[in-house]
Amino acid sequence: MRDMERLELTVLSLDRPFASVMRVTGQIDTNMQGPWSAPNVAVRMELEQPADGRATTRVYTVRHFDAAEGLVEIDFVLHEGDGPAMRWLRAAVPGTKVWMTGPRQHFVPPQTPGRxxxxxxxxxxxxxxxxxxxxxxxxxxxxxxxxxxxxxxxxxxxxxxxxxxxxxxxxxxxxxxxxxxxxxxxxxxxxxxxxxxxxxxxxxxxxxxxxxxxxxxxxxxxxxxxxxxRHGVSSSEVDRQRLAEYERIRAMNLPMEALDDADLPI
Ligand SMILES: Cc1cc2nc3c(=O)[nH]c(=O)nc-3n(C[C@H](O)[C@H](O)[C@H](O)COP(=O)(O)OP(=O)(O)OC[C@H]3O[C@@H](n4cnc5c(N)ncnc54)[C@H](O)[C@@H]3O)c2cc1C
Known part of the structure; x- marks a missing residue:
């Protein structure tokens, strides 16, 4: 969890910049302006909380972070096939609060002279x-x-x-x-x-x-x-398979670099 934190986002507004996209702008209280401002960071949002289990989470990208105001902008693609993210969006209104963990740094294209x-x-x-x-x-x-x-x-x-x-x-x-x-x-x-x-x-x-x-x-x-x-498969199932693979690699005492997301059988 280096450079990551679990915090609450308060929804300020929901907009439709395109027919297929719902933009959620929310506010967080953080002292980690640097990591949140980096390009291509993602958050894991706790979108549903079963009474007796772990939260159902989904991963979304921070499209833009306003460091002065602590504003996080997230664009949700609206899609067919019901899922926790689509259900959460239907219920969300200004004032809705949601826990999330981030910012997780994802790949940014390398600077390569001549390429x-x-x-x-x-x-x-x-x-x-x-x-x-x-x-x-x-x-x-x-x-x-x-x-x-x-x-x-x-x-x-x-x-x-x-x-x-x-x-x-x-x-x-x-x-x-x-x-x-x-x-x-x-x-x-x-x-x-x-x-x-x-x-x-x-x-x-x-x-x-x-x-x-x-x-x-x-x-x-x-x-x-x-x-x-994954077309036709919920991200919960992808997460389950990733966790199972993680446990398998750990049980075999292999280095975690052996876990390649592309190799998951899903
Ligand atoms: C690092 C990372 C960053 C991401 N950033 C974003 C982002 O900024 N914006 C964004 O919209 N998504 C983003 N995603 C993808 C998002 O997490 C998935 O689309 C997620 O599955 C949506 O959850 P759900 O609860 O709506 O649907 P699920 O419960 O996961 O799936 C239910 C059904 O919907 C289908 N489905 C899921 N997503 C789509 C889709 N986009 N189009 C068509 N069918 C779909 C599934 O195949 C399944 O049949 C990101 C994923 C990762 C790993």
Whole structure:
């Protein structure tokens, strides 16, 4: 829990910047302005509390942190399939309080002279892209591809001068996580010496993308790829499998580096 804390967020407002997104702005009381302001940090929110068990949690990205006011901005993608996050959102109003743990630092594309950073994201990773682009270093070349249903999405994102941005617009009838549009982009990245790759989205698409790139000679150390959600499976089940794998590795006295999220059988 280094540089992380468990604290309460008080919801101040709920807005709909896009039809598919609910933006929650909340306030926290923290002395850790530095870690909360870092690009691409996430929180684990305690969204449901069974009377006799552990809280059901979900992970969300801090899109923006206002250090002066302690304001945390989180964009929830609205999706079909009921889950704790969607239920929590339906009940949330200004004044609602929720416990959460964070800020957990997630990958940020490395600065690599002479190489371009490819960033591939679906809607759930747009808050991460927003935070990463808002802190983008001058002189680092990058290209972003986003698989989204929102035609006006790019206008809402920072536009650093060295970064090219592409929208892969999905039709409203196409379910998220099924288009393979990001996978198709990955197939155009043919020169491992020219690129590093950051990607986040549906687990199976991310797994396919990673194996396509490693198959083409990309080193694992040049890939930062994470599955954010799994089509047809709740994140509680993904968490259960991760915990079981963690226990298995611990029982075998293996180093925790042996736990690779991409290898979970889900
Ligand atoms: C590091 C990290 C950062 C993340 N940041 C964000 C973020 O900023 N914003 C965000 O919206 N999500 C983000 N996610 C993804 C989010 O945690 C999952 O989408 C989560 O499963 C939502 O929980 P739920 O309770 O709504 O649905 P669950 O109970 O997990 O799932 C119920 C059903 O809904 C489906 N489902 C879940 N998510 C989606 C989706 N996005 N689209 C379509 N179907 C879905 C599942 O496949 C399942 O069938 C992040 C995940 C990680 C690991």
């Amino acid at each position: 371009r950073a490819a960033m591939l994201a679906d809607d759930t990773a747009v808050p991460a892209i927003h935070a990463i682009l808002a802190a983008w270093p001058d002189g680092q070349a990058g290209t972003v591809w986003i698989d989204s249903v929102e035609p006006d999405l790019l206008a809402s994102l920072p536009a650093p001068k060295d970064v090219t941005r592409h929208l892969l617009l999905r039709g409203p009838q196409d379910p998220p996580g099924t288009s393979q549009a990001l996978r198709a982009v990955a197939d155009t990245l043919t020169d491992p010496a020219a690129w590093t790759v950051w990607a986040a989205g549906e687990r199976q698409e991310m797994r396919d993308l990673r194996s396509a790139l490693t198959g083409r000679g990309f080193a694992r150390s040049d890939l930062q790829i994470l599955g954010y959600w």
